Amino acid sequence: MSSLTFQNVSYQYDAEPIDIIDNLSFTIEAGSFHSIVGASGCGKSTIFHLINGLLRPKSGSIRIDGAPIGDKKHYCGYMPQKDLLFPWRTVGENLGLPLEIIGGYTKAECKELIADALHNVGLDHCHNKMPHELSGGMRQRAAFARTMLTGSDLLLLDEPFSALDFLTGITMQEWLLEQWEQHKKTIIFITHNVDEALFLSQRIFAVTSTPINQLTTIDIPNGYHHSRESLASPEISALRNDLIQSLRTNVIL
Numbered sequence: 001m002s003s004l005t006f007q008n009v010s011y012q013y014d015a016e017p018i019d020i021i022d023n024l025s026f027t028i029e030a031g032s033f034h035s036i037v038g039a040s041g042c043g044k045s046t047i048f049h050l051i052n053g054l055l056r057p058k059s060g061s062i063r064i065d066g067a068p069i070g071d072k073k074h075y076c077g078y079m080p081q082k083d084l085l086f087p088w089r090t091v092g093e094n095l096g097l098p099l100e101i102i103g104g105y106t107k108a109e110c111k112e113l114i115a116d117a118l119h120n121v122g123l124d125h126c127h128n129k130m131p132h133e134l135s136g137g138m139r140q141r142a143a144f145a146r147t148m149l150t151g152s153d154l155l156l157l158d159e160p161f162s163a164l165d166f167l168t169g170i171t172m173q174e175w176l177l178e179q180w181e182q183h184k185k186t187i188i189f190i191t192h193n194v195d196e197a198l199f200l201s202q203r204i205f206a207v208t209s210t211p212i213n214q215l216t217t218i219d220i221p222n223g224y225h226h227s228r229e230s231l232a233s234p235e236i237s238a239l240r241n242d243l244i245q246s247l248r249t250n251v252i253l
């Protein structure tokens, strides 16, 4: 399991004269489920790109288990909003990608790892299918399986269910919780959807300032059952109202 620490991190895009992230510090404990919720364009994906190394902070440090990310390899799996399965590869071949990147696996080992990963997400029968033959929910499960095959303990999930219809979306939320409970990964989940964050998370980081110089922390009470019924409880309803109120102060129109 991996913990993550941002220490005084700042970032601005070269094309933009202003900071997107300004002296931001926070910690995420190993094995936890955090959501980041915030208005469109506030910098949530930028935080992910700083964690996965696509962007480098202008100042400050990002550490995994206490070590700078520059010293680490294959420390996180990243699942973007669009599944980005390669349309010319079968589902099985798509899942094999992270194994090819990491290297060192025999053909037989790859075959077994891919078969296990497909089984884990309920897609045993899809190994030889092309991505366009899958439904939206199946594609997201395949993309999640591919992210799991990075072998990383830290998973960054960027709005993975936002393009799905409502019922598929809530089914996928329940499925993701089961995956988290089973595999004990550290998950950071970006969403615009307040109820999705309340349903899934142990802690929510709300982006309530631009540039992002702090994250407003909302802790979900211990003993919360992560069920649809609990979402309607007075305690969670009060949290929902607080969260919406604080997010509204930062809407960029």
Ligand SMILES: Nc1ncnc2c1ncn2[C@@H]1O[C@H](COP(=O)(O)OP(=O)(O)OP(=O)(O)O)[C@@H](O)[C@H]1O
Binding pocket: 013, 014, 015, 016, 020, 038, 039, 040, 041, 042, 043, 044, 045, 046, 047
């Ligand atoms: N490559 C880039 N070059 C310049 N500016 C960028 C770049 N990528 C993002 N930005 C700007 O940085 C800001 C934050 O973008 P980011 O994608 O992190 O926001 P977000 O909160 O993830 O948005 P959304 O919820 O809409 O996906 C936005 O103003 C965006 O226009």
